[in-house]
Amino acid sequence: MCSEDQDIERNEAYVEGHMSDAERHVFEERLGSDSALVDELHAYRVTRKALFDVFMEEHERTALKGNVVRLRTWHWAAAAAVVLLLSGGAWYLLQTKSSLPALAERYAVQESPLPVFMSGASKPQVVMDEAMQAYGMGDHITTIERLAQLPPTDTTLFFTGLAQAELGKDATFAFEAVAQRPNSPLRNKALYHMMLYAMRTNNAPMAQRIWNEQIAMKDHPYRDRLEAIAKGTGWRP
Secondary structure, eight states: OOHHHHHHHHHHHHHTTOSOHHHHHHHHHHHTTOHHHHHHHHHHHHHHHHHHHHHHHHHHHHHTTTOOOOGGGGHHHHHHHHHHHHHTTHHHHHHTSOHHHHHHHHTOOOOOOOOOOOTTOOHHHHHHHHHHHHHHTTOHHHHHHHHTTSOOOHHHHHHHHHHHHHTTOOOHHHHHHHHTOTTOTTHHHHHHHHHHHHHHTTOHHHHHHHHHHHHTOTTOTTHHHHHHHHHHHOOOO
8 A cells, every 4th residue: 555545544544533542642742743744634634524515415315315424435535635635736725724723633632432332221322322333433424413313411512513523514502502511521621622623714813712711721631732732823821
């Protein structure tokens, strides 16, 4: 397999959450020091979203018939498109984007799905388990569809937001709904991912406002990343 295919498969594994904890740790360590890798990952996400948009209409038609189209069915199409981007001059355009999207890629967090307990579970738990299985496999469309069948708890909203963000959709509503629940154990993580979405879309005022709120939290789970983002942006409390 050529190195370009290997790079694409590596990026896909990271974006879709298929890396082991050890592999993800090594990859994220590289993101902290390898700006070329950050740009390459950003290019993969841009291409992935573009392809998703092309196929979304067809997916919606087949979904009405009860058939869920998995994003991995067009893996090699994505690979070809990324290669085309890199060889056709679009690579330069991607590199000239604001540093905020690159920083968002560098300090992104791949959240792990909840444990799955299918045996003897009640129907709502089975639906939740199906959603977590889909999320773990990178099937974010199915994740959203299953979670929509459940009450809007902080957990279902949080993973809905994660899946929407992976699909390039606006996840602000879902994350903000969690952030408005002060006692939720997922509140700080929801704020972090909402900030990342604002960074990816170059919404600097919103991103900095959310960053200011988080940096004041001494027990924030991603405080080291918040401090690193401050070095890259010059943000101050």
